[in-house]
Amino acid sequence: MDFPGHDDGERWHTWCPLLAFSAIFFGATLCAAILTPPVHRVLCSLAPGSAVAAHALAKPLAKLVDRLRWPFLAIGLVWLLKKENGRPWLRFPKNQGCWKFFLLGSLLAVTVCCWQMVHANWHGRPIGLAVLLAFAAAPLVAFLEEIVFRGLLLHSAERAMGRTMGAVICSLFFACVHFNIPSGAPPMATMASVSIFSGLVAGWDLLTAVFFTFQPIPFLSLFLLGLVLCRWTRRFGSLLPAIGFHWSIALAALLFRRLVVGCPAPINSPLCPILLCIVLICDSHGHHRSTKHP
Numbered sequence: 677m678d679f680p681g682h683d684d685g686e687r688w689h690t691w692c693p694l695l696a697f698s699a700i701f702f703g704a705t706l707c708a709a710i711l712t713p714p715v716h717r718v719l720c721s722l723a724p725g726s727a728v729a730a731h732a733l734a735k736p737l738a739k740l741v742d743r744l745r746w747p748f749l750a751i752g753l754v755w756l757l758k759k760e761n762g763r764p765w766l767r768f769p770k771n772q773g774c775w776k777f778f779l780l781g782s783l784l785a786v787t788v789c790c791w792q793m794v795h796a797n798w799h800g801r802p803i804g805l806a807v808l809l810a811f812a813a814a815p816l817v818a819f820l821e822e823i824v825f826r827g828l829l830l831h832s833a834e835r836a837m838g839r840t841m842g843a844v845i846c847s848l849f850f851a852c853v854h855f856n857i858p859s860g861a862p863p864m865a866t867m868a869s870v871s872i873f874s875g876l877v878a879g880w881d882l883l884t885a886v887f888f889t890f891q892p893i894p895f896l897s898l899f900l901l902g903l904v905l906c907r908w909t910r911r912f913g914s915l916l917p918a919i920g921f922h923w924s925i926a927l928a929a930l931l932f933r934r935l936v937v938g939c940p941a942p943i944n945s946p947l948c949p950i951l952l953c954i955v956l957i958c959d960s961h962g963h964h965r966s967t968k969h970p
Contacts, residue, residue: 700752711881781924847902
């Protein structure tokens with residue numbers, strides 16, 4: 677990949693994609709934090725007659741920053757994606773179907789969900805729109821996150837640090853960004869006004885949320901999931917296996933969150949990292965046997 681800039685040798689060129697990804701991510705958060713005050717004023721003016729605006733104002737301010745940074749992330753990552761269009765795993769060959777990985781992820785997710793519900797009271801919620809939204813959101817989330825993490829960040833980190841450290845850094849970042857703002861954060865509806873300083877503080881809260889909401893089992897589960905997806909992306913030379921596996925797990929998580937109350941989320945189950953470790957071990961053993969005996 678050719679990046680314009682100083683010709684300081686091969687080391688600069690190996691780190692340039694990772695630095696570009698970092699600049700896009702943190703720059704998008706900064707732009708969203710600056711844009712937060714006027715958007716907050718618009719939401720406050722629409723809230724009396726808009727259920728969507730009222731729902732948005734019930735969330736912490738950092739959630740608004742999170743939503744607003746995605747358009748900026750998309751613009752920057754589209755540029756970076758154009759630079760990466762020669763990478764094989766950014767293509768989608770027909771012979772790398774994702775259905776078997778979707779089924780494998782579904783089996784793992786259903787196992788963890790059932791385990792969680794055994795030890796808690798289960799209460800069904802009305803399905804309807806909640807189920808439709810989960811089925812619509814899951815493939816979109818899986819596709820976009822795999823483009824960002826395994827399609828762009830993984831290659832950038834591997835180029836700068838090597839395959840092993842690149843996969844570890846990509847998986848750590850994947851785990852960190854999935855931790856939400858602390859539940860004790862005040863909703864926007866209780867805030868009389870929002871200044872640029874408030875937006876910057878909310879952006880900082882968003883970036884450092886993992887330090888306030890860290891839990892070992894969910895973090896380990898997300899880290900191991902990231903390693904599995906990185907391994908399959910490198911092994912098969914395509915994002916389709918990772919998208920299929922991620923899709924099924926995201927769908928199960930969304931359905932569980934919207935339909936089940938009275939028990940912890942599946943990501944909190946100790947069974948989750950155990951099953952992911954088994955997947956990693958079996959995949960490593962199977963790949964070793966296939967390369968040893970073609």
